[in-house]
Amino acid sequence: xxxxxxxxNGMNKTGPMDxxxxxxxxxxxxxxxxxxxxxxxxxxxxxxxxxxxxGMVKLxxxxxxxxxxxxxxxxxxxxxxxxxxxxxxxxxxxxxxGASEAGKFTDARKVISCAVLPGKFGVAENGAVxxxxxxxxxxxxxxxxxxxxxxxxxxxxxxxxxxxxxxxxPGSYGLFIAGPSKxxxxxxxxxxxxxxxxxHTVILLG
Amino acid sequence: MKVGLFIPCYIDQFYPQVGVATLxxxxxxxxxxxxxxxxxxxxxxxxxxxMEKAAQPTYDHFxxxxxxxxxxxxxxxxxxxxxxxxxxxxSRPQGKVWELCDFIxxxxxxxxxxxxxxxxxxxxxxxxxxxxxRLGPDSERVxxxxxxxxxxxxxxxxxxLVDLDRRDECCGFGGTFAITEEAVSVQMGLDKISDHQRxxxxxxxxxxxxxxxxxxxxxxxxxxxxxTRHIAEILxxxx
Amino acid sequence: MSQHPEAAARFIADNERMAxxxxxxxxxxxxxxxxxxxxxxxxxxxxxASDIKEHTLAHLDxxxxxxxxxxxxxxxxxxxxxxxxxxNRIVLGILRENEARHMVKSKSMLTEECHLNPFLEANxxxxxxxxxxxxxxxxxEEIPSHIxxxxxxxxKEDVSKLFxxxxxxxxxxxxxxxxxxxxxxxxxxxxxxxxxxLTGVNFAVAxxxxxxxxxxxxxxxxxxxxxxxQIHSMGIEKLIPKWQDLGIFTRLLxxxxxxxxxxxxxxxxxxxxxxxxxxIILVDNGRTEQLSREHFRKSLACIRCGAxxxxxPIYRRSGGxxxxxxxxxxxxSILTPGKDLKKxxxxxxxxxxxxxxxxxxxxxxxxxxxxxxxxxxxxxxxxLPKYKTIPLGLAGRIxxxxxxxxxxxxxxxxxLRRLPAWMxxxxxxAWSKHRxxxxxxxxxxxxxxxQNRPHGS
Numbered sequence: 001x002x003x004x005x006x007x008x009n010g011m012n013k014t015g016p017m018d019x020x021x022x023x024x025x026x027x028x029x030x031x032x033x034x035x036x037x038x039x040x041x042x043x044x045x046x047x048x049x050x051x052x053x054x055g056m057v058k059l060x061x062x063x064x065x066x067x068x069x070x071x072x073x074x075x076x077x078x079x080x081x082x083x084x085x086x087x088x089x090x091x092x093x094x095x096x097x098g099a100s101e102a103g104k105f106t107d108a109r110k111v112i113s114c115a116v117l118p119g120k121f122g123v124a125e126n127g128a129v130x131x132x133x134x135x136x137x138x139x140x141x142x143x144x145x146x147x148x149x150x151x152x153x154x155x156x157x158x159x160x161x162x163x164x165x166x167x168x169x170p171g172s173y174g175l176f177i178a179g180p181s182k183x184x185x186x187x188x189x190x191x192x193x194x195x196x197x198x199x200h201t202v203i204l205l206g
Numbered sequence: 207m208k209v210g211l212f213i214p215c216y217i218d219q220f221y222p223q224v225g226v227a228t229l230x231x232x233x234x235x236x237x238x239x240x241x242x243x244x245x246x247x248x249x250x251x252x253x254x255x256x257m258e259k260a261a262q263p264t265y266d267h268f269x270x271x272x273x274x275x276x277x278x279x280x281x282x283x284x285x286x287x288x289x290x291x292x293x294x295x296x297s298r299p300q301g302k303v304w305e306l307c308d309f310i311x312x313x314x315x316x317x318x319x320x321x322x323x324x325x326x327x328x329x330x331x332x333x334x335x336x337x338x339x340r341l342g343p344d345s346e347r348v349x350x351x352x353x354x355x356x357x358x359x360x361x362x363x364x365x366x367l368v369d370l371d372r373r374d375e376c377c378g379f380g381g382t383f384a385i386t387e388e389a390v391s392v393q394m395g396l397d398k399i400s401d402h403q404r405x406x407x408x409x410x411x412x413x414x415x416x417x418x419x420x421x422x423x424x425x426x427x428x429x430x431x432x433x434t435r436h437i438a439e440i441l442x443x444x445x
Numbered sequence: 446m447s448q449h450p451e452a453a454a455r456f457i458a459d460n461e462r463m464a465x466x467x468x469x470x471x472x473x474x475x476x477x478x479x480x481x482x483x484x485x486x487x488x489x490x491x492x493x494a495s496d497i498k499e500h501t502l503a504h505l506d507x508x509x510x511x512x513x514x515x516x517x518x519x520x521x522x523x524x525x526x527x528x529x530x531x532x533n534r535i536v537l538g539i540l541r542e543n544e545a546r547h548m549v550k551s552k553s554m555l556t557e558e559c560h561l562n563p564f565l566e567a568n569x570x571x572x573x574x575x576x577x578x579x580x581x582x583x584x585x586e587e588i589p590s591h592i593x594x595x596x597x598x599x600x601k602e603d604v605s606k607l608f609x610x611x612x613x614x615x616x617x618x619x620x621x622x623x624x625x626x627x628x629x630x631x632x633x634x635x636x637x638x639x640x641x642x643l644t645g646v647n648f649a650v651a652x653x654x655x656x657x658x659x660x661x662x663x664x665x666x667x668x669x670x671x672x673x674x675q676i677h678s679m680g681i682e683k684l685i686p687k688w689q690d691l692g693i694f695t696r697l698l699x700x701x702x703x704x705x706x707x708x709x710x711x712x713x714x715x716x717x718x719x720x721x722x723x724x725i726i727l728v729d730n731g732r733t734e735q736l737s738r739e740h741f742r743k744s745l746a747c748i749r750c751g752a753x754x755x756x757x758p759i760y761r762r763s764g765g766x767x768x769x770x771x772x773x774x775x776x777x778s779i780l781t782p783g784k785d786l787k788k789x790x791x792x793x794x795x796x797x798x799x800x801x802x803x804x805x806x807x808x809x810x811x812x813x814x815x816x817x818x819x820x821x822x823x824x825x826x827x828x829l830p831k832y833k834t835i836p837l838g839l840a841g842r843i844x845x846x847x848x849x850x851x852x853x854x855x856x857x858x859x860x861l862r863r864l865p866a867w868m869x870x871x872x873x874x875a876w877s878k879h880r881x882x883x884x885x886x887x888x889x890x891x892x893x894x895x896q897n898r899p900h901g902s
Contacts, residue, residue: 019729020513020525023681026733027506032742035503037686038496040693056706108671109637125696126706139670139718143663161707162692170653170688172716176695178707181663185578185594187601188469189621194577195629195636196663196710215844218890219854220883225890229898241894244847252837252844254798254817256824260838263845271847292817337800345478346756346804348487372471376758380797382833387795388875389454393463393762394797395880423880427870 042162049124049157054204056127060179061192062200069205073151077203088145089116090137102137108144115145119177121168122152122202125160128178129202132171139173143181148197150177154206209237209309210275210301214285214415215247217436221415227442228281228306234442235314239279242271250288254381258292265297275301279309281438283335283413291338305339305413306438311354317361323443324364328407330398330421331355331374332414341413345374355413358441365440368405375401379420395424403432410434449795453763466598467761473594474755476704477805484696493693495809498746501651501684502736508651508684509727515654516725519716524726529559532728536561536643536676537568539724543674545570545641551658551665552576553645554592554749555678555728558771561643573635575664577628584611590765592772593702593751598764632664642668646679647748648694649725651686655715656725659698659708666712676724677714681732682745694748697807701750735783740818744779746808753802753812759795768792775802779815782823790828793819854889861885 057064067073074093078084085098088105094116095101102115117136119129129150131142142148158164168174181196192198209232213225232239248268249261268289272278278301280286286305289298310316335341335355342353359367378384378394385391399421402410410432412418418434425432457463481487501508513523526532532555540548548565550556550572562572562583574583578595582588584607589595596604605619614627644665648657656677658665669675685694699705717723736742754760754774765773770781770789778792793816802812823829843849861869862885870877888896 017527018525019527019531022527023525023727023729023733024506024509026729027509027736030733030737032503032736035496035500037500038493040493042692059706060709123707128707128711139666143667143670160692161695162689165689165692170650170655170713170715173718174713174715175666176707176711177709178705178711179709182661182709183577183625184661184703185576185581185596186604186621186624187599188472188594188597189601191622191625193629194625194662194664195575195632195667213890215850215854219858220885222886222888222890222893226893229894241891241898243891243895246847246850247840247844249841249844252841254820255794255833255837256820256822256829257834257837257841258821259825260841261844264841267845267847333797333799333801337804344801344804346801348482348484374801376797376799376801378758378797380799382837383794383797385875386833387450387453387759388878389450389457390759390762390795391797392879393457394758397467419883420880423876423882426881427879 042160045159047124047159049159050154050204052124053122053127053157056125057202060127060200061182062127062179062202064202064204066204073203073205083113087114087116088112088137088141090135091116091118091151102141105138105141108140112141112145114147114149115141116149116151117142119150119152120156121164122157122204123161123164123176124157126178127202128176130164130168130174130176132168132174134171142175142177143196145197147199147201148177148180149201149203151203151205154204207237207277208275209239210272210278211239211241212245212272212278212280212285212303213241214280214282216419217281217415220419221436224281224415224436224438227436227438231438231442232279235310235316237314240275245271248285248288250285251381253288253292262297265293269297269299272299272301275299277301277309277313278303279306280304281306281413281436282415283332283339283341284416287334287338305335305341307354307358307413308339308341311357317357319358319361319441321441321443322363323440325408326366326368326406327359327409327411327440328368328370328402328405329356329359330377330410330412330417332412332417333376335413336374355437359411359437362440362443368402368407370401370405372401377417377421379417381416384420391420392424395420399424399430399432403430408432411437411440413437449763449767449769449791452767452769453759453795456764456767457762463762465600466764470597470755470761473703474805477701477752477755480700480704480706484700490693490697491807491809494697494807495746497685497690497693498808499743501686502682502742502745505681505684505736508686509681512649512651512654512684513727515652517654519654521654521717521723521725524724526726526728526730529728529730532559532678532726532730533561533564535726536678537565537570539674539676540565540570540641543641543722545674547571547573547635547639548641548643549573549575549635549639549668549672550642551644551660551668552579553643553678554772555645555680556643557588559728559730573632573639575632575635575668576660577625577662580628580632581607588766588771590773591751591754592749598766636667636671639668639671640673641676642672643676643678644669646677646683647698648685648691649679649683650688650691651684653688653715655688655713657691658712658714659710661709663710666710669714670718674722674724675714675717676726678726678728681727681729698748698750701752701805701807731784735780738783741779741783741815743810744776744815746810747776747780748808750807752805752807756801756805758799758801759797763795768795775812775816776810779812779819782819786823786826787828790823793823851889851891858885858889862887
């Protein structure tokens with residue numbers, strides 16, 4: 001019943017056995033009927049993307065702000081007394097207003113009060129935003145910032161995860177972010193701000 | 207239509223009134239019912255303990271006793287599930303084996319029963335009927351499926367069906383589980399009963415006497431103001 | 446030998462705590478119901494996920510090779526480990542090669558299964574589990590009691606006491622937000638000081654060589670991006686063929702696990718950072734053996750959402766530790782017997798076969814049918830206790846003959862009617878400890894029938 005036991009140390013009579021060969025050989029020795037890859041036809045759903053996305057973002061404990069366009073956002077939000085020079089960003093308009101370039105941030109010990117990053121796609125069914133590596137400057141930024149702001153264009157909203165995986169690319173690294181870091185590991189009490197950002201804002205443009 | 211009546215062993219021995227109600231109900235609905243006398247048990251207690259091989263003679267006996275019937279009906283979802291799901295294909299009887307409510311609704315096409323039962327009733331949908339035979343929609347899956355048990359109960363005059371907090375959680379009987387995992391089994395049963403009590407049920411009913419026997423045992427030991435009735439007894443409570 | 450009934454009875458003896466455990470996990474089940482019932486095509490997604498997993502398992506050799514090729518092309522070093530020991534030695538080798546002594550680790554049931562922590566610690570490596578729940582059980586020197594919420598068995602007061610002792614938090618302060626913030630400070634210091642990070646893997650995409658890790662806390666990424674070397678340990682069954690398949694699995698996973706529409710972070714690691722080595726370890730450790738068992742193969746489709754634990758009425762009332770296995774609950778009870786049938790033979794019996802686990806499972810593993818199958822094998826291997834085999838063997842002989850059965854029934858009922866109540870409902874027999882036996886009627890149904898329908902119907 002346990003043939004594996006004899007090979008426990010990856011050794012056989014002739015010496016050390018290549019574990020890759022061992023694993024693949026074992027799989028190939030098992031008789032299995034071929035199973036076809038299932039056909040899938042995922043229909044795009046008729047939903048109001050903005051309404052659904054907005055609702056899901058708020059549900060995750062995040063703030064959602066919506067502006068007509070980039071200029072309105074700068075005028076009404078950025079210029080409303082925010083300490084832009086303490087921010088970190090990869091977004092040129094903010095860098096030109098005094099935010100630090102995320103790519104040049106070197107000391108992980110230094111507190112980042114706020115990072116503002118452009119997201120590439122927003123997913124209406126769950127409020128997640130796809131952030132590729134290029135948008136981060138460096139991979140630590142979305143996690144070290146105490147407040148993370150992601151900017152998404154309304155035209156980049158898709159209905160479901162099926163649609164987003166049809167257009168996003170693996171790149172080197174990328175992730176979906178769907179709210180502030182959270183945990184419910186202590187007696188199932190939801191606590192926002194577990195290890196990453198304490199607060200999360202999504203700015204929807206258009 | 208000739209129907210072979212299968213009365214599971216624990217009903218035969220301990221709850222004959224459930225067998226009588228099933229027989230009378232089917233006769234009332236116009237069936238010609240025959241009870242083959244040599245019948246014993248479906249073998250589930252053995253097989254669920256892992257002793258399928260020791261159960262094989264019981265399977266063979268079942269097949270022999272019920273040969274020659276196009277339809278075999280039993281007042282138990284669990285025993286029927288065992289025969290149709292766990293018997294080796296070659297040991298299954300030729301005819302179709304039905305749980306009672308399933309037979310009434312899906313074979314006889316009857317959804318209204320002229321019965322009267324003016325009580326507050328909680329339904330315990332036993333797991334093998336619900337998730338095994340799919341007699342209704344369970345709370346786990348996302349599907350629209352008619353609920354044969356509820357349909358029949360709801361047609362009974364004067365009955366008031368109560369809602370539960372956990373409508374289809376297992377009662378904890380589980381055959382030999384009731385003995386080998388006594389502590390969990392009892393706790394599950396007590397929790398089930400208090401759900402029914404909280405919602406004002408006077409009677410707990412269901413398709414399986416096995417679950418009800420477990421709940422009744424707890425109710426009686428605790429002296430609770432609740433009773434159990436097999437669904438056949440309610441459907442046979444004539445106007 | 447794992448003794449689930451005894452451990453469960455001890456858990457239930459603290460009745461108030463058991464009821465709290467049951468309620469709080471039932472809440473997760475309710476959230477899962479809300480989330481899944483909001484998706485019309487839920488059952489279709491389950492079918493696709495199940496089919497994709499079955500397809501992958503049927504062609505696992507192919508997809509493993511494709512994955513290795515892609516990941517290697519991405520600049521990742523891929524390792525193969527046939528056993529837990531090999532896996533642990535590979536990890537240690539990578540750490541030594543990179544002169545790493547402080548490793549942070551995000552959630553990985555595989556490394557629990559391999560007992561990686563004690564091995565590394567014995568070799569002078571400091572290992573810090575960074576998922577809050579895992580850190581809590583690590584500080585308590587326990588194993589996780591649940592695969593998604595490892596410290597679900599603990600109350601906030603327990604955590605408060607633990608943190609007071611280990612992290613010097615305010616005595617008596619059991620506020621979850623306060624405790625979480627203190628853990629954050631404590632863990633942040635470890636992230637900043639770490640020189641290596643290891644994660645588990647939720648999905649590995651063959652066609653792109655990507656590994657996907659899902660967390661709510663962000664702890665996987667903090668470690669991976671701050672360490673000098675990143676290691677991802679995965680069972681070989683984590684593979685899926687295509688990037689697009691992630692659409693199906695990410696829709697199912699969090700909804701099944703916690704009822705969230707998606708976890709906070711779904712991270713896709715494909716290529717390493719410049720000058721930071723990235724390693725992926727493909728681990729067998731019994732998986733090919735499970736693959737060879739036709740009836741149990743499908744258990745390898747598990748995506749570790751924990752929904753079967755949350756729904757299991759036995760798990761909720763007996764606690765994860767009662768199973769005595771790395772993975773508790775229904776899925777653990779079909780995976781673990783394959784590791785040591787004798788030791789884990791009580792686990793397939795820690796179920797009423799109610800089938801709820803199979804119906805919540807997002808990849809449609811027929812868990813309760815596999816529990817039933819394991820029971821048959823346990824009996825065949827003569828691992829059933831005599832108190833089961835002797836009476837049931839006798840019953841089997843009685844049930845096979847109508848006359849024998851009628852006679853036995855008559856005798857039993859005759860005694861039950863005559864024995865004094867205290868003896869019938871003796872607390873010495875397990876049925877009657879808390880339950881009355883049914884009243885024994887004078888006549889069986891069969892006898893009634895013979896009297897009332899003398900010529901058949």
